[in-house]
Amino acid sequence: MSGAVGVKICGLTEEVGVAACIDCRADWIGFNFFSRSPRYVTPERARELAAIVKAAAFQPVIVGLFVEPSEQEIERALAHAPVVVMQLYASPERALVLRERFGLPTWLSCPVSDAADLPAEGRFERLVVESRPPKDATRPGGNGVAFPWAITADWAAPSPWMLAGGLRPDTVAQAIAESGAVAVDVASGVERSPGVKDPHAIRRFIAAARDKNATESAFPLESRGDAAI
Numbered sequence: 345m346s347g348a349v350g351v352k353i354c355g356l357t358e359e360v361g362v363a364a365c366i367d368c369r370a371d372w373i374g375f376n377f378f379s380r381s382p383r384y385v386t387p388e389r390a391r392e393l394a395a396i397v398k399a400a401a402f403q404p405v406i407v408g409l410f411v412e413p414s415e416q417e418i419e420r421a422l423a424h425a426p427v428v429v430m431q432l433y434a435s436p437e438r439a440l441v442l443r444e445r446f447g448l449p450t451w452l453s454c455p456v457s458d459a460a461d462l463p464a465e466g467r468f469e470r471l472v473v474e475s476r477p478p479k480d481a482t483r484p485g486g487n488g489v490a491f492p493w494a495i496t497a498d499w500a501a502p503s504p505w506m507l508a509g510g511l512r513p514d515t516v517a518q519a520i521a522e523s524g525a526v527a528v529d530v531a532s533g534v535e536r537s538p539g540v541k542d543p544h545a546i547r548r549f550i551a552a553a554r555d556k557n558a559t560e561s562a563f564p565l566e567s568r569g570d571a572a573i
């Protein structure tokens with residue numbers, strides 16, 4: 345396993361979780377603006393939590409997660425919180441419109457169950473390759489469900505990508521080894537209960553995702569921000 349794995353911790357709702365991400369040098373932290381998620385934060389709350397990042401010497405890049413958002417919803421989030429990257433759950437066509445409208449690096453969620461689902465086109469700064477939600481799911485992500493990681497091993501990825509879905513501190517190293525991912529994303533796998541992050545689990549997850557000797561990923565800040573469009 346390489347020391348260059350990038351890590352995103354998603355769905356921060358409390359100061360202690362943000363502090364753990366800074367301390368462990370997470371590359372990205374995600375604020376979840378989907379109101380039906382247990383990880384939802386209002387734009388005002390996201391601003392409060394982002395202030396901790398802004399005061400830190402090491403600053404994870406702030407990602408805003410939106411599900412089928414209206415322009416007004418994104419506008420309101422951006423008016424309060426210093427979101428650097430938009431992570432979108434939307435059709436590629438709609439995501440391109442929003443990317444053009446807001447001029448922010450944009451990550452598109454790509455739900456997969458098998459190799460046939462892997463995207464061939466890469467029109468975004470990053471693709472978040474994650475498990476297709478179960479049929480009875482109430483949200484498109486954050487369900488703690490994994491897909492067969494090996495399906496991405498031989499995939500000719502059309503753009504940078506990130507592995508997500510059901511990752512945990514005790515499985516992330518194997519997931520990286522099997523999938524070939526150089527970046528990973530987790531929400532429920534580092535929580536005490538839905539929406540409440542466990543700082544120890546965050547620490548264990550990041551240590552497991554990276555080479556034991558690496559204290560931070562090899563993603564320089566410019567590339568973590570995925571460069572402005």
Ligand SMILES: O=C(O)c1ccccc1N[C@@H]1O[C@H](COP(=O)(O)O)[C@@H](O)[C@H]1O
Binds near residue numbers: 355383
């Ligand atoms: O976390 C959520 O509640 C959520 C809601 C709606 C869309 C996406 C959501 N989370 C994203 O899904 C991945 C995987 O989650 P998990 O690790 O399986 O719990 C997560 O990293 C978020 O990017």
